Amino acid sequence: MSKGLPKRSEDYSLWYNELVKKADLAENSDVRGCMVIKPYGFAIWEKMQATLDGMFKDTGHSNAYFPLFIPKSYLSKEADHVEGFAKECAVVTHYRLKNDENGKGVVVDPDAKLEEELIVRPTSETIIWNSYKNWIQSYRDLPLLINQWANVVRWEMRTRLFLRTAEFLWQEGHTAHATKQEAIDETVQMMNVYADFAENFLALPVLKGVKSESERFAGAEDTYCIEALMQDGKALQAGTSHFLGQNFAKAFDVKFANAEGGAMEYVWGTSWGVSTRLMGALIMAHSDDQGLVLPPKLAPFQVVIVPIFKSDEQLAEISEVALKIKDDLKKLGISVKFDNRKTHKPGWKFAEYELKGTPVRIAIGPKDLENGTIEVARRDLLEKNVMPLDDTFAQGISDLLDNIQETIYKKALDYRTSHSFEVDTYEEFKKIIASEAGGFVYAHWDGTAETEERIKNETKATIRCIPIDQKQEEGKCVYSGQPSKGRVVFAKAY
Amino acid sequence: MSKGLPKRSEDYSLWYNELVKKADLAENSDVRGCMVIKPYGFAIWEKMQATLDGMFKDTGHSNAYFPLFIPKSYLSKEADHVEGFAKECAVVTHYRLKNDENGKGVVVDPDAKLEEELIVRPTSETIIWNSYKNWIQSYRDLPLLINQWANVVRWEMRTRLFLRTAEFLWQEGHTAHATKQEAIDETVQMMNVYADFAENFLALPVLKGVKSESERFAGAEDTYCIEALMQDGKALQAGTSHFLGQNFAKAFDVKFANAEGGAMEYVWGTSWGVSTRLMGALIMAHSDDQGLVLPPKLAPFQVVIVPIFKSDEQLAEISEVALKIKDDLKKLGISVKFDNRKTHKPGWKFAEYELKGTPVRIAIGPKDLENGTIEVARRDLLEKNVMPLDDTFAQGISDLLDNIQETIYKKALDYRTSHSFEVDTYEEFKKIIASEAGGFVYAHWDGTAETEERIKNETKATIRCIPIDQKQEEGKCVYSGQPSKGRVVFAKAY
Numbered sequence: 001m002s003k004g005l006p007k008r009s010e011d012y013s014l015w016y017n018e019l020v021k022k023a024d025l026a027e028n029s030d031v032r033g034c035m036v037i038k039p040y041g042f043a044i045w046e047k048m049q050a051t052l053d054g055m056f057k058d059t060g061h062s063n064a065y066f067p068l069f070i071p072k073s074y075l076s077k078e079a080d081h082v083e084g085f086a087k088e089c090a091v092v093t094h095y096r097l098k099n100d101e102n103g104k105g106v107v108v109d110p111d112a113k114l115e116e117e118l119i120v121r122p123t124s125e126t127i128i129w130n131s132y133k134n135w136i137q138s139y140r141d142l143p144l145l146i147n148q149w150a151n152v153v154r155w156e157m158r159t160r161l162f163l164r165t166a167e168f169l170w171q172e173g174h175t176a177h178a179t180k181q182e183a184i185d186e187t188v189q190m191m192n193v194y195a196d197f198a199e200n201f202l203a204l205p206v207l208k209g210v211k212s213e214s215e216r217f218a219g220a221e222d223t224y225c226i227e228a229l230m231q232d233g234k235a236l237q238a239g240t241s242h243f244l245g246q247n248f249a250k251a252f253d254v255k256f257a258n259a260e261g262g263a264m265e266y267v268w269g270t271s272w273g274v275s276t277r278l279m280g281a282l283i284m285a286h287s288d289d290q291g292l293v294l295p296p297k298l299a300p301f302q303v304v305i306v307p308i309f310k311s312d313e314q315l316a317e318i319s320e321v322a323l324k325i326k327d328d329l330k331k332l333g334i335s336v337k338f339d340n341r342k343t344h345k346p347g348w349k350f351a352e353y354e355l356k357g358t359p360v361r362i363a364i365g366p367k368d369l370e371n372g373t374i375e376v377a378r379r380d381l382l383e384k385n386v387m388p389l390d391d392t393f394a395q396g397i398s399d400l401l402d403n404i405q406e407t408i409y410k411k412a413l414d415y416r417t418s419h420s421f422e423v424d425t426y427e428e429f430k431k432i433i434a435s436e437a438g439g440f441v442y443a444h445w446d447g448t449a450e451t452e453e454r455i456k457n458e459t460k461a462t463i464r465c466i467p468i469d470q471k472q473e474e475g476k477c478v479y480s481g482q483p484s485k486g487r488v489v490f491a492k493a494y
Numbered sequence: 495m496s497k498g499l500p501k502r503s504e505d506y507s508l509w510y511n512e513l514v515k516k517a518d519l520a521e522n523s524d525v526r527g528c529m530v531i532k533p534y535g536f537a538i539w540e541k542m543q544a545t546l547d548g549m550f551k552d553t554g555h556s557n558a559y560f561p562l563f564i565p566k567s568y569l570s571k572e573a574d575h576v577e578g579f580a581k582e583c584a585v586v587t588h589y590r591l592k593n594d595e596n597g598k599g600v601v602v603d604p605d606a607k608l609e610e611e612l613i614v615r616p617t618s619e620t621i622i623w624n625s626y627k628n629w630i631q632s633y634r635d636l637p638l639l640i641n642q643w644a645n646v647v648r649w650e651m652r653t654r655l656f657l658r659t660a661e662f663l664w665q666e667g668h669t670a671h672a673t674k675q676e677a678i679d680e681t682v683q684m685m686n687v688y689a690d691f692a693e694n695f696l697a698l699p700v701l702k703g704v705k706s707e708s709e710r711f712a713g714a715e716d717t718y719c720i721e722a723l724m725q726d727g728k729a730l731q732a733g734t735s736h737f738l739g740q741n742f743a744k745a746f747d748v749k750f751a752n753a754e755g756g757a758m759e760y761v762w763g764t765s766w767g768v769s770t771r772l773m774g775a776l777i778m779a780h781s782d783d784q785g786l787v788l789p790p791k792l793a794p795f796q797v798v799i800v801p802i803f804k805s806d807e808q809l810a811e812i813s814e815v816a817l818k819i820k821d822d823l824k825k826l827g828i829s830v831k832f833d834n835r836k837t838h839k840p841g842w843k844f845a846e847y848e849l850k851g852t853p854v855r856i857a858i859g860p861k862d863l864e865n866g867t868i869e870v871a872r873r874d875l876l877e878k879n880v881m882p883l884d885d886t887f888a889q890g891i892s893d894l895l896d897n898i899q900e901t902i903y904k905k906a907l908d909y910r911t912s913h914s915f916e917v918d919t920y921e922e923f924k925k926i927i928a929s930e931a932g933g934f935v936y937a938h939w940d941g942t943a944e945t946e947e948r949i950k951n952e953t954k955a956t957i958r959c960i961p962i963d964q965k966q967e968e969g970k971c972v973y974s975g976q977p978s979k980g981r982v983v984f985a986k987a988y
Contacts (some may be wrong), residue, residue: 029625034561039640042558062533063540067525068614068645068661069584072591074524076599086591086600090563092614093587093602097566097650105570106580108587108611117602118525120562120586120614131523131530136577140837146533151562151645155589167562266737343634360509471685 005355007289012232023292023356025279033101033159033166040356041279043300045169049149051201051297052171055193061145061240065126068151069118074126081125084218087156090120090166120153125219125244125271128174129252134160136176136267139259143186144176152320162280163236163494170275176249176267178256183268183489184222187243190272191224194239202278203295203409204228204285205416206238207440207489209465214449217271221245227464227489229416230284233438235464235491238281241272242452280494286380286408292357293380295408296401301337303308303329303397304358305440306349308365315340318364321389325362325374334401354379359404360397380404380411416440422487426478433461433492440464441490444475446482499849501783506726510778514655517786517850519773521763527660528655534850534882535773537794539663542772543643545695545791546665555639555667562645563612568620572745576618578712582649584614584660614647617957619713619738619765622668623746630670630761633753634840637680638670645710656774657730664769664851670743670761672750677762678716681737684766685718688733693850696772697903698722698779700732700909701934701983703959708943711765715739721958721983723910724778727932727957729985732775735766774988780874780902786851787874789902790895795831797823797891798852800843802859809834812858819868830896848873853898854891872907874898910934916980916981920972927955934958934985938978940971949973955984 005022006015020026025041028034037045037049053063069092076082096112099105120125128146136144153167173190177183191208198206206226216223220242228238249255249266286293296302305325307318319340326336337358339349346363353361363375367385374393375457377384378400387393419439423429432441445451445463468484477484498517500509514520519535522528529806531539547557550593563586585813593599595719615621622640630638643665653659667684671677685702692700700720710717714736721733743760752759780787790796799819801812813834820830833843840857847855857869862880868887871878872894881887913933917923925936939945939957950956964980971978 027625027628029561029621030560031565031621034563036558036561039556039558043556045559046557062537064533064536065531065539067523067530068647069525069527069528071525072602073599075591082591082600086593089589089591090586090612091588091591091602092584094585095583097569097576097585097613099585100579106566106576108566108585118584119591127523127525131521132519139705153562169559425551 005291006384007288008231015289017161019283019287019291025292026161027284028161029383031166031172033156035161035165035167037169037276040300044282044294044298045279045299046357047169047298048201052147052197052274055197056147056173059145059189059193060174063148064146065148065252066124067149068121069119070124070127072117072119072207074130077126077249078219080247081219081251085122085154085486088157089122090155092118093218104445114381121150122152122154123271123273124148124150124152124172125174125248126252129248129254129269132174132176132267133252133254136254136256138257138262139178142176142178142256142267143182145173145175145186146175147171147173160280162276162283165276165319168276170273172271172273175270176254177270178258178265178268180245180268183245183270184243187222187224187241187270190241190270191226191239191400194241194272194274195226198226198228198238199409201295201297202282202285203297203405203412204238204281205409205413207465208468209470209489210468211240211465212449212452212463212488215463217242219247220271221247224468225465227491228281228285229419229440229491230281230494231415232284233419233436233492235493236277236281236284237464237493238278239272239274244269266373267345270424285412287357290382291355293408294357294359296359296405299335299357299359301335301358302401303334303336303360303362304349304353305336305338305362305364306353307338307340308346308348308363314366315342317369318366321364321369325389325393329397330393332398334394334398354382359401376400378404378407392482423478424475429461429490430459430477433459433490438492443478443490444484444486445488446477446478446480446484448482451479455490460492460494464489464491464493499783499785501726509783510713511655513777513781513785519777519786520655522655526659527650529655529659529661531663531770534794537697538776538788538792539770539773542695543792544791546691546768547643549691550641550665550667552961553639553683553687555641555669558640558642559644560618560625560642562615564618564621566611566613568624570611571620572713572741574741575713575745579616579648582651583616584647584649586612586614615644616646616648617765617767618642618644618646618666619668620746623742623748626668626670627746627748630748630750632751632756636670636672636761637676639680640669641665641667641669653889654774655842656770656777659770662770664767666765666767669764670748671764672752672759672762674739674762677739677764678737680766681716681718681766681824684735684764685720685733688735688766689720689767692720692722692732693903695789695791696732696776696779697791697899697906698732698775699903699907701932701959702962703964703983704962705734705959706943706946706957708946709957712736713741714765715741718962719959721985722775723780723913723934724775724988726778727913727930727986729934729987730771730775730779730960731987732772733766733768736764738756738763738765753815778856779906781851784876785849787902788851788853790853790899793829793851793853795829795852796895797828797830797854797856798843799830799832799838799848799858800840800847801832801834801858802840802857808860809836811863812860815858815863819883819887822927823891826888826892828888828892848876855893870894872898874902917972918969923955923972923984924953927953927984932986934983936981936983937972938969938980939982940974940976940978942974942976945971945973949984954986956987958983958985958987
């Protein structure tokens with residue numbers, strides 16, 4: 001009963017799209033490229049938000065909120081930045097509609113044209129640094145450690161639910177520091193926070209690294225990133241953290257009086273973000289042909305109890321036990337849904353929660369009541385067992401959830417390990433990149449944008465990152481034969 | 495040390511604006527009418543959000559997210575709705591910028607004009623009911639109980655921080671029901687949730703009532719509201735809950751097969767929202783000439799500890815005690831900031847936390863260490879006491895916070911009581927409305943929009959609501975002398 005989900009092996013892309021819709025995570029709206037995040041999908045995003053928000057606060061950041069609109073002229077103040085974002089932005093030109101002359105509907109009122117067009121933020125560096133100019137006078141005002149949860153708009157031409165949408169939700173951290181080193185440390189710290197979140201909550205192993213110049217954020221000196229591998233062998237950039245140098249400080253004239261005598265210096269900046277794209281990563285990394293597989297730490301509810309009954313009396317008896325179970329599990333911090341609907345049969349419910357990735361399903365029927373047992377099914381391995389309903393069962397479920405979280409991570413890690421390759425020739429390189437299995441390819445590169453570009457054109461593979469833990473190793477570029485000091489990671493990517 | 499805050503009695507409006515800025519709550523951005531919510535202000539909003547979100551979930555609602563953009567044609571589908579919002583909306587007409595010909599900056603690319611203009615949502619009924627059309631087929635899909643936290647844009651010409659801004663943050667609930675009664679019950683329930691929140695968290699007594707037809711939400715059959723009274727005698731609408739009838743169901747053709755034989759019926763709807771305007775209500779209702787007064791339940795931190803020291807040794811000794819205090823208070827769920835900065839003097843800190851409304855300030859100096867005491871100051875009454883630092887102190891602080899929450903509420907309630915008047919003549923009516931003290935005026939009204947309009951033009955007073963608990967009482971309209979069955983509440987309003 002997979003509710004008509006296509007198989008991954010047959011059409012991974014279709015499988016993903018169908019899964020997102022059938023599991024009630026999101027759907028396309030009538031507005032081109034903009035999605036609707038449905039309640040079940042949003043509940044997962046809320047868990048991600050809450051977790052990340054706690055991690056940001058633990059590292060000293062506060063939340064704030066800046067305007068949705070950016071005056072067109074601000075975008076132009078940092079040259080690379082405008083180059084990166086001007087080509088795909090939503091532009092507000094008017095502030096009023098009026099009734100159509102023939103009385104049918106409304107039209108834009110030509111008399112309500114804005115003097116300066118406003119851009120719907122694609123990212124907020126410009127509007128934020130324009131505020132920072134007034135907030136920062138002295139070294140005492142630094143560091144300034146701010147995060148914002150917001151919607152942003154980038155007018156992508158080819159969109160896919162969660163992975164690439166015209167509007168998406170994200171968080172963007174924007175920090176200001178007195179020294180270069182402190183800003184770099186912050187950049188690295190936030191990459192590590194993202195990696196920690198990915199591994200311990202998304203159950204997703206990630207590579208940490210630095211982007212090559214051509215993959216860098218528009219306006220950054222360096223972009224750090226975390227890169228994950230999806231089940232189709234393609235990479236997905238799951239989070240980025242940018243060292244901005246003094247670029248935005250210079251563009252917006254943000255200076256501070258230093259501690260050593262009060263000389264005026266430009267501030268050093270960082271920015272970092274993750275988005276609803278993480279939903280795409282989560283779905284693609286773990287799910288199977290039966291539907292979603294959710295790590296327990298991010299599941300909207302971790303356990304579902306399905307009663308098997310033929311009469312109202314049976315349901316009443318089972319309910320009593322089920323509510324006791326729910327209560328006992330709640331005491332251990334486990335979230336439980338008891339699905340006592342009479343409108344749907346148990347088989348339908350089993351398929352439904354399998355599709356929606358509920359980590360643990362408990363079924364209770366009349367036989368179980370007699371025997372003092374429950375049937376416990378784990379979603380990740382599609383295994384089920386009969387467990388005695390005794391004093392230890394709640395702890396048993398708690399341990400099972402921990403085990404599922406670990407197992408999912410381990411499976412993704414094993415997959416990545418078996419899909420990571422060191423290659424020394426361009427032939428090998430092309431063979432792996434072109435193969436259906438795909439994967440991360442560790443190869444020597446001569447460090448030039450030209451070679452990078454040619455490889456991309458010939459194979460569609462891009463440099464995902466220069467790993468943080470890159471081994472120092474003399475070698476020759478797989479493409480040009482020029483010397484290299486270490487391998488970088490190539491892959492096809494989302 | 496009021497840091498130059500104007501007095502309320504001299505210029506209430508200026509006092510408010512200055513307080514919002516000096517207490518680091520928010521500031522105007524360079525984008526007309528759009529504010530920046532600063533970290534301290536946003537921390538209060540986050541507490542409001544978390545509390546309300548819990549209340550929505552406790553009443554069965556789930557969060558979701560719908561697109562920022564609304565196709566122009568959607569807005570027109572409900573006639574009253576478009577009439578209400580078309581005149582003040584931000585319109586996206588293009589999706590790309592390009593480099594200016596003379597190489598200076600960027601201009602809108604005329605080749606990237608949208609086929610249909612998009613409106614930045616002023617509220618989301620239209621885009622949401624367009625989705626509901628696909629989500630609802632049968633009575634089994636109902637009720638549909640969804641909330642969204644989002645930014646919205648209404649192109650207001652005269653803006654004020656928090657109270658009226660072009661962009662603001664809010665939540666909007668949108669529910670769909672099988673019966674009229676169920677939808678009305680939901681509408682009333684959410685008004686009650688808002689009133690509960692206002693009274694128990696904002697410490698703000700509110701009137702519950704129904705709007706007159708002319709003050710109704712554009713597209714609603716009935717608008718329920720909560721109305722609060724500010725310290726300048728003006729009313730502030732703090733939340734609204736709309737019974738939409740079948741208006742949006744008809745505009746977007748949302749029907750369901752009923753439980754009795756499956757006949758197709760139009761769905762009944764509600765929508766309800768509160769916004770960052772609540773921040774304005776909070777500030778204006780309680781604060782004084784010294785600065786903010788925050789109810790403990792919404793304060794970013796409830797207690798601040800200020801050490802009084804002359805040497806590093808003294809600071810070290812005090813810190814040990816302070817951290818113990820912080821720990822003990824934390825165990826009771828109390829949030830504490832220990833401000834051990836050496837860059838600022840105790841007097842500066844005292845003024846700062848007074849300005850920022852921290853409910854309780856604890857000062858510890860060398861004398862206190864000797865005596866085993868602390869100095870405890872409550873912000874609301876500007877009173878201070880020396881307390882022994884013994885086993886009971888933490889509970890004492892907890893009780894004090896409860897007392898502050900109650901005292902603030904009581905003060906606002908007393909204010910409202912002493913500023914509520916029953917009047918029977920238009921002379922009396924005009925006298926009170928024109929007086930500096932202002933207030934709520936309970937008066938008979940003939941129920942016509944004409945009278946309402948004339949009173950508004952002559953006095954600037956509007957009908958705030960027809961109270962839910964309106965006494966049935968025969969009377970004559972203060973304006974027209976026509977018969978009336980009960981008093982309604984008039985006031986000048988924000």
